[in-house]
Every structure is written in structure tokens, then in C-alpha cells.
Amino acid sequence: MLDSVSIGAAGKKISALITPDNTLNVLSQLEVARLVEKSNAAVYETFRRCALAALNTGAETDNTKQVLEQFRDFEIDVVQQERGIKLHLKNAPGNAFVDGEMVQGIKEHLFSALRDIIYVNNELLENSAADFHSSEGITNGVFQILRNSSVLKVHRSPSIIVCWGGHSINEVEYDYSKEVGYQMGLRGLDICTGCGPGAMKGPMKGATFGHAKQRIQGRYIGITEPGIIAAESPNPIVSELVIMPDIEKRLEAFVRLGHGIVVFPGGVGTAEEILYLLGILLHPDNRGLPFPLIFSGPASAAEYFGQIDEFIGLTLGKEAQGLYEIILDDPVLVAQKMRAGMDVVRNYRKQTHDAYYYNWVLKIDQDLQSPFNPTHQSMSQLSLRPGLAPNLLAANLRKAFSGIVDGNVKEHGIHAVAEKGPYQICGDPQIMKPLDALLRSFVAQKRMKIPTEEYIPCYQVVV
Structure with a gap:
């Protein structure tokens, strides 16, 4: 249900109160109170960004910086009421609405973001309903x-x-x-x-x-x-x-x-x-x-x-x-x-x-379940040698590629590479030479995310 709508300049930004149709409509008062709480600024900012992405469903651009800059004044708040919740959107993308009504699929994505970012954080992480420090606990948490x-x-x-x-x-x-x-x-x-x-x-x-x-x-x-x-x-x-x-x-x-x-x-x-x-x-x-x-x-x-x-x-x-x-x-x-x-x-x-x-x-x-944080140190210390069991070598090679993705497109990696230079990927020549050849082929085929005409690698394969 769409409770109210106000259209901003040139009809490009909209403020509205949104009520969920089929999700999160049966919650206890304690659960609602936890959703409303904004004490964790990092969780709220993650939710805000994910909500903005959901509101841009179907948009042509995938330029994150451009979207964040265009909607830097976008805000989203969880409003508590006796019979559940509402979302208060301020300066939301106008393409999420048709004739003053939010597109149904976008509304569902919006409340999915609420469910998975805030609700899961409160119930599984802060209240330890899942043990993310053991293999069995991670599988159960998923x-x-x-x-x-x-x-x-x-x-x-x-x-x-x-x-x-x-x-x-x-x-x-x-x-x-x-x-x-x-x-x-x-x-x-x-x-x-x-x-x-x-x-x-x-x-x-x-x-x-x-x-x-x-x-x-x-x-x-x-x-x-x-x-x-x-x-x-x-x-x-x-x-x-x-x-x-x-x-x-x-x-x-x-x-x-x-x-x-x-x-x-x-x-x-x-x-x-x-x-x-x-x-x-x-x-x-x-x-x-x-x-x-x-x-x-x-x-x-x-x-x-x-x-x-x-x-x-x-x-x-x-x-x-x-x-x-x-x-x-x-x-x-x-x-x-x-x-x-x-x-x-x-x-x-x-x-x-x-x-x-x-x-x-x-x-x-x-090792495959725990988050890998690509840093210059962790990337240079990956064990990439032929003597490893194949499943372990595959897991370490996966981390190397994860770091390259990080350096190519993610804010953390882009800043780290700009400050300290390319990630160093070291290992045995039997592994490094095929890795280098594969990465070069990706560049030649323009399969890297290339912000300019010439791709500047965020990594260096040390053979």
C-alpha cells in the first residue's frame, strides 16, 4: 500500500510512505523496535545503499558513483506502528513509481533488502542466533x-x-x-x-x-x-x-x-x-x-x-x-x-x-566459507604452489581472483591500489605462468571492467 507521495524537482525524486504487502507484516513489537533502531550507522548505510539499488531496479546505468551522487540526499527510515512497520522514503528515484504508485516488483525488492540487511543482522548476528565462527554454524546460518x-x-x-x-x-x-x-x-x-x-x-x-x-x-x-x-x-x-x-x-x-x-x-x-x-x-x-x-x-x-x-x-x-x-x-x-x-x-x-x-x-x-579480506599483505601471502591438494589450491586461486575483483570495481580495493600500488600475486612458476596467461587473455578480450580505453591492472603476477 502506498500511503502518500510527494514529487520533487522535475518529477525525478519522490518521497513516500510505503507499507509492505506480503512480507514483514507480522512482527512482534520487539522485532519492530529493533528494525527502527539506527544505532549501528554502518548497518543503516548498508541498508540505505541496498534500498537505493532496489529502487533503481531495471535502470540502465551500473555506475555506482553516479547513482550515489545523484541520490546523495536519499533517506530511508523504518517507521514503527502498532500493527507493523512502514518505510519512509525521502528523495527516492522517480523511476520506481508509476502514476504515483510504487512498482510492485521494486516494492518487494525494497522489503527484501529490509528483511535481509537489518532483520538478519539483528537476529542472526547481534543476538547470536547463528554461529558464524564454525563451519557447521555458517552452513546453518546460510x-x-x-x-x-x-x-x-x-x-x-x-x-x-x-x-x-x-x-x-x-x-x-x-x-x-x-x-x-x-x-x-x-x-x-x-x-x-x-x-x-x-x-x-x-x-x-x-x-x-x-x-x-x-x-x-x-x-x-x-x-x-x-x-x-x-x-x-x-x-x-x-x-x-x-x-x-x-x-x-x-x-x-x-x-x-x-x-x-x-x-x-x-x-x-x-x-x-x-x-x-x-x-x-x-x-x-x-x-x-x-x-x-x-x-x-x-x-x-x-x-x-x-x-x-x-x-x-x-x-x-x-x-x-x-x-x-x-x-x-x-x-x-x-x-x-x-x-x-x-x-x-x-x-x-x-x-x-x-x-x-x-x-x-x-x-x-x-576456508571457503570465511570472508577473505583482500589486502596487499593477504594477496602476497597466498599459497599458490603445485604441492597443495587440488581443493586447497583451487580455494587459494579463488582468493586471488576475488582480490582482483576487489581492486577492479570495489571502493575498498580501488582506494588501496591507488594508495599502495597493484596487489602482488606470488607463487610457483607452474601456477603463476598459467595464471598470468589467463589474466592477459581476459584483458585482451576486454573481459575486465575497464573504466578507460586501456585497462590498468590492479595486480601484478610475480613469476
Whole structure:
């Protein structure tokens, strides 16, 4: 319900009182009081930024600085009332409203941000409802966040396909991801992505047509975290938005909730996701566990996936290469393989008495669960040598890529690199040379986020 609206200069900014329709409308007075409390300035600013991103859903720009500057006077307050809460928006983006009414999907995203940033912080962190200092506690905490967001559907067979890939892929690659999504939608598969543009939007958009043809009520789940959603707003197709506390819990949410993964072309962020998953699947406790994994793109992506495959082979070995399949220019085959994979996953979950809606059996080392803080010291001290167990080496390589993402696009990393110079990535030549070659190929193919015509690396590979 929209209680009141006032339009600012040129109709570009709007102030309004908003009441939730279906979420957070049954809360105790204590819960409401905690939501209203603004004593933690950092939590409030995180919520403000995430709310602003939600209000910009579908906006063309992904320039965070530009959005924050344009709406620097944006404010959002939780208003307490006897029968629940309201949100008081001041100077909100006008594109979130149509004829004085907030767009329904944007309203849902807005209250998802409230639920996941403030409510989860109060209940799970400050009140210690979850133990984020142990591996089991982190997995349980991820479960509680997903359960609280209502994305865990108990009586549905495995059908959630996670799609990873770049947010700024070219038109050919975007159209291909959309066609794969369409073919998966025709086969009753649901889509889960990082909720942004590019390879996160394409599969969802395609699936909407496939689901519509089959008269299926499909699911379009977007999983993000505060640093990412602040940089790229959700795409308008996302119908279930979840904001996890950090990158690592976001990645765990993908693999616990999803039943298979399709990787489209991307850059260092996509490579980070690939290495994270390989670090899990290479763990001895996970051998034989079915987890369909396909790398796919149009014929023009052959060089990209060839270089990824070569890098994995040279650093992690043939066992790692055997965990995925590369399928080029064949959306139908990708969808067919994923559909068949769901039957295998369902049978395995039955045999192991594991839930369909949350993969409890999957073993994830705490090193992959704990937040990695990229600094010049932590990046230079990564252990990157061939003698490590493949799952541990994959986990450390994932951290290296995480640091590059940090230095490329995140405020913390950009400032650190500007002040102290590029991150130093050191290790054995057997690892460093393939890593350097892969990163150079990303630059040559313009798969780094390039703010200027010439990319200036935020890292230095020390061979």
C-alpha cells in the first residue's frame, strides 16, 4: 500500500510512505523496535545503499558513483506502528513509481533488502542466533537466511539451475544465454542468478518465455550481497531476491540451494565462482556427489572456455577438468543435460536422505566459507604452489581472483591500489605462468571492467 507521495524537482525524486504487502507484516513489537533502531550507522548505510539499488531496479546505468551522487540526499527510515512497520522514503528515484504508485516488483525488492540487511543482522548476528565462527554454524546460518527469505520450497523436486557469467557480456553472448534459459524454461527448470544484468538477466528472460509456453509458474531467484547489489541493481525479472551478508555466504547459498550450474562467459568474477565450486567438488568427501556443471556459450566463446579449461588443467589437473562439460553453440543440449541431471540429483538425494531444497550433504571447508579480506599483505601471502591438494589450491586461486575483483570495481580495493600500488600475486612458476596467461587473455578480450580505453591492472603476477 502506498500511503502518500510527494514529487520533487522535475518529477525525478519522490518521497513516500510505503507499507509492505506480503512480507514483514507480522512482527512482534520487539522485532519492530529493533528494525527502527539506527544505532549501528554502518548497518543503516548498508541498508540505505541496498534500498537505493532496489529502487533503481531495471535502470540502465551500473555506475555506482553516479547513482550515489545523484541520490546523495536519499533517506530511508523504518517507521514503527502498532500493527507493523512502514518505510519512509525521502528523495527516492522517480523511476520506481508509476502514476504515483510504487512498482510492485521494486516494492518487494525494497522489503527484501529490509528483511535481509537489518532483520538478519539483528537476529542472526547481534543476538547470536547463528554461529558464524564454525563451519557447521555458517552452513546453518546460510540456511536460516534462505529460510527466512522463503526461497526454500520443501515439496519441489530438484529444478533450480544456477547461472553464472559476466554482467557486461556482448550481445551475441547475451542472446545465447537467453536461448539457453528459454530451452531450460521449456523443460520446467527454474533459474537462479546473481540478479544483475548480462548473463544474470539473459537466462531469466529466456526462461520466462519457456515457462509461459508450458503454462509453468517459474522461479527467478536472485542472490546477491551488499557490495555487489550496491554496484549493480537487480534486473526486473528477479522475483525472489536474497541479500546475503558477504561474498562467501552468497556463494554457499548458490551451491546449497541450486541443483546444477551453467557457466556463461564472463571475467575474473566468473573465474572466481568457477574456482570456488571446483574447490568444493575436489574435496575428497564430495567425490561421487552429482552436481551437473556445464560451461557454455556461442561458438565465438570457444577461445574463452578453451583458455579456462587449459588453466584448470595446468593448475588443478585432469580430475578437476572431469568435473565439468564444455558445450558450445547448442542451447538445446545444455537444457537436455541439465534436465537429465536433475533426475540423477533427485535419486542421490533420496538415497542419502538429503533434502531437495538444501544440500546439507555437500562438504565445504571453512576456508571457503570465511570472508577473505583482500589486502596487499593477504594477496602476497597466498599459497599458490603445485604441492597443495587440488581443493586447497583451487580455494587459494579463488582468493586471488576475488582480490582482483576487489581492486577492479570495489571502493575498498580501488582506494588501496591507488594508495599502495597493484596487489602482488606470488607463487610457483607452474601456477603463476598459467595464471598470468589467463589474466592477459581476459584483458585482451576486454573481459575486465575497464573504466578507460586501456585497462590498468590492479595486480601484478610475480613469476
